Amino acid sequence: MIVTMTPNPSIDHTVEVGSLRRGEVLRAQRSHVDPGGKGVNVSRALAAHGRKTAAVLLAGGAEGARLTELLDEQGVAVHAVPVAEGTRTNITLAEPDGTVTKLNLPGPACVDTELNALLDATLAACGHGTTWIAGCGSLPPEAADDCYARLVASAHAAGVRVAVDSSGPALARSLAAEPDLVKPNREELAACAGVPVRTLGDAARAAEVLRARGARAVLASLGPDGAVLADSRGVLHGEAPVDAARSSVGAGDALLAGFLAAGGGRDALGPALAWGAAATGLAGSRMPAPPDVDRVGVTIHPAVDGDRVLEEER
Ligand SMILES: Nc1ncnc2c1ncn2[C@@H]1O[C@H](COP(=O)(O)OP(=O)(O)O)[C@@H](O)[C@H]1O
């Protein structure tokens, strides 16, 4: 069983437009709604693979009720902790060439009692046989940025491993608590380590900075360049090319889900890459199922090519 905690979930509204022109009236071709938020997506990907998971989240207002309903429809067990203000809606504008513009709202403000209730509910959701808790996403406005650090401390006291996928101060503050894994993307890695990440070598060095600050392992996702995994045994790089990426929204969440589902060790890098690449071939933030993942070919490189310039920097 893998429990996810999402302090700031969302309704993800994807709108498909012909092309995005600022300052004009755009006619949408299609639109659809997915339950969203990083931990929510990890649970959706696990549920799509028939894995036992529970999504613990803060939910408020009609949007919060709708989020719970959407997750029920997808067979995800939800533990919704009430928050006074309404859950946010995040907007994705998707163009036919695969370009995605994302508008993430701040979300409902949250007070200490609500955040404490979320942490308590997360620990309470862990039964016998819970292998991981994944604490994921941004924090709502006014939430204390030691939220994930506290999650790590209490989960470790209960003997459960913790993965943190967040950004900014919430990620930085979590490191000293020694999370078993952190999953930054390239921007989050660079910001947290305080160094530019332009090459694979930069990514490997930045991951080591996060390990030196306390993270036991770092799974740094690098978009089309795959991911590097740094742990006490060294740094690995792997990738899984995709022919036509449709939407990378949620790909990092699918990557993390695949990594945890495969046990969270060095052997889990391959499955993680397959789940992440499979997600990029699906519309919006749809999460991959086994047939999507089985189509993907993964390469794990014997050594990290430190001079290789990352795709997004070329
Ligand atoms: N264009 C792409 N081609 C192949 N794989 C991709 C692509 N974009 C994302 N991925 C896969 O999805 C994972 C997560 O994507 P990334 O953009 O790094 O994370 P996030 O969604 O958290 O920002 C990558 O590590 C990679 O495995």
Ligand SMILES: O=P(O)(O)OC[C@H]1O[C@](O)(COP(=O)(O)O)[C@@H](O)[C@@H]1O
């Ligand atoms: O909590 P944040 O950082 O605002 O991110 C929330 C957004 O991230 C997502 O979980 C997608 O995550 P990734 O593309 O990083 O994998 C969306 O569903 C959601 O709208």
